[in-house]
Amino acid sequence: MKKVAELGQLIEVPDSYKECSVCGKFNPMESFSNDGSTKMTRTNCQSCYTLSSQEWENLKSIKQNSKLSQEAQDYFKLNSLKSNSMKVEDLINELLKLPKDSLVLITQDGYYACGDYAEIFNPKKVDQVGEVSIYSIGNSSQNY
Ligand SMILES: [Zn+2]
DSSP: OEEEEETTEEEEEOTTOEEOTTTOOEEOGGGGOTTSSSSOOOSSOHHHHTSOHHHHHHHHHHHHHOOOOHHHHHHHHHHHHGGGOOOHHHHHHHHHTSOTTOOOOEEOOSTTOOSSEEEEEEEEEEEEETTEEEEEEEEOOOOO
8 A cells, every 4th residue: 555645635545556647536557448457558547538628627627726735745744754864762772772982973975075074963853744853963064
């Protein structure tokens, strides 16, 4: 299963489901094939396939004007943060494994980096996504 935004609302669908290019609803692969197989032959679903071009335009307009719900925005934002963040509990557990007199730092590189290490600091709240607080403990800024 995967979470997707269908007309702005966060829903869960089977991994194989595709979004219809006309109505924006998620459907099984068979819905995008003229022969009912899982081989996709068009980007519009079975129910849109037989509609008039005016009905297509109406559905496309509804799809394009649907706004992401707060729940969907939060979900996609937290998902995008996963690759460069970690849970506080996991960080603490990893830190507790280190020798007590060790130092912690954040490395940096790049043409505009000044020195080998980025700045590290006490956890600083930088964002709030739904119920999840986001803290930064370091920074590598290479602006020019
Ligand atoms: Zn459709």
